[in-house]
């Protein structure tokens with residue numbers, strides 16, 4: 229029987245596997261990387277609507293141009309029927325009016341950095357896997373891993389379905405939902421949410437798009453009904469994914485098949501009916517359960533879990549692929565730093581903390597979305613149970629604090645936010661989803677005093693340029709404050725003066741021409757997050773003028789939907 233040795237064996241050739249393999253070869257071309265994929269690509273897969281962060285990762289990997297050349301629809305955002313009313317509203321990464329009718333294929337610059345793709349996974353996953361192979365990964369398709377051999381907490385080898393034995397220095401579980409290595413290593417999972425949904429979908433040919441902007445620009449549609457919700461995602465110029473999600477309990481009690489429920493949901497949605505009146509359905513109806521979970525461990529002495537093998541959050545936030553790409557990139561950087569003699573336990577701890585936090589935040593956020601949706605008229609008991617189990621209150625400020633349990637400071641993005649959503653966007657979102665919008669933590673105060681005592685100085689990992697760098701941060705009560713990037717700048721500014729105008733004057737002098745309206749807004753968000761996490765104490769002080777910081781519900785990013793340019797329905 230054949231036996232192989234390699235530096236890194238990656239099980240699974242989906243987006244996490246190919247991203248991890250691609251980065252390994254990009255930054256360490258001499259390493260030997262083997263990707264084992266059970267299927268022969270192209271193959272269909274769910275998970276089509278992306279977030280802009282993926283563009284940055286694809287660009288760093290060097291594959292963005294190829295993805296762009298495939299002509300996938302450009303996602304500028306989404307239209308939602310969700311929240312405290314049944315009105316439609318839009319969440320735009322790039323404000324509608326700012327979208328230029330630029331020719332395609334475009335370049336990863338300007339407006340394209342603020343948009344995302346909606347991808348047909350049969351094409352997308354193949355582009356990525358082929359690219360990883362071109363970079364030098366050995367890719368074996370139709371090569372299912374049958375067995376993971378272990379000794380204690382170390383993986384000793386893999387055995388393929390055809391008996392081939394593989395030994396590697398590192399093993400990466402990128403098997404998605406099946407979590408092959410995770411199970412073999414007896415890693416338990418936590419299911420922190422009571423959300424237990426099932427999904428069913430068909431692909432459609434020649435559906436109209438709800439919105440058509442320039443060349444290939446559009447929004448996804450997320451439309452809730454009384455008992456579930458529908459996604460409408462164009463994934464190529466003529467192919468659209470239309471899915472239906474409802475609680476598993478509702479499905480069981482309905483006495484209908486998932487396909488019958490799907491057909492009923494589609495028939496009940498007039499907005500959709502108009503879009504599919506000239507469309508044809510493909511043959512295959514697919515169903516899955518989408519129960520959120522997070523692995524209790526994501527790294528061992530010579531193995532890592534990436535993507536959906538490490539955790540999954542309900543698809544309402546379209547975040548799975550973003551988490552998969554981001555985590556896989558970090559896994560690759562960790563392995564490369566380890567080869568340079570890096571401190572594996574420290575890197576592994578950082579890898580786990582970041583990735584676990586991301587998944588948990590998304591799960592928490594999904595709980596909030598479901599509970600906040602008053603359109604779920606038939607699911608009140610279900611959504612109340614979710615909120616009760618999660619300890620979630622629905623007033624804007626309470627919800628905001630609850631959402632921020634894992635912290636508002638995104639080390640990854642070095643900006644303030646949560647679940648990859650910036651803090652100011654989160655404010656207007658709570659306005660849509662809560663009974664009352666959240667208020668700013670700055671408003672009405674005049675001085676902002678850094679409160680850093682009792683914090684321990686620690687090193688946190690920054691994953692960049694194919695390696696892992698140690699950066700200085702403060703840790704207190706399980707929360708981290710980076711002393712670099714925008715947060716570090718804000719700490720220095722407030723140490724200079726707790727009066728905001730003087731603090732920003734300090735920033736202006738430090739940053740010179742780079743100081744602009746955008747940076748001012750980002751730093752204000754950082755300050756908001758630092759107050760919410762107790763790193764800064766706001767006070768009213770004598771005659772010092774109070775800061776006015778009002779948070780409008782309607783913003784360029786999140787606003788009431790109006791049938792606008794290019795809107796087909």
Ligand SMILES: Cc1cc2nc3c(=O)[nH]c(=O)nc-3n(C[C@H](O)[C@H](O)[C@H](O)COP(=O)(O)OP(=O)(O)OC[C@H]3O[C@@H](n4cnc5c(N)ncnc54)[C@H](O)[C@@H]3O)c2cc1C
Pocket residue numbers: 239240241242243244245264265266267273274275276277278279371372373374402403404405406408427516517518534535536537543546547548549550552
């Ligand atoms: C209903 C639903 C809707 C979703 N919608 C979205 C969305 O809109 N946006 C979004 O970002 N995410 C979405 N997701 C999540 C998204 O599908 C996943 O996050 C993403 O596919 C994870 O990528 P991955 O590479 O980790 O796993 P996968 O894409 O599942 O890839 C795993 C690969 O491993 C292979 N494999 C498995 N076992 C073996 C084995 N034993 N040997 C060899 N190979 C193996 C599989 O064949 C597969 O190709 C959705 C998920 C669901 C369930």
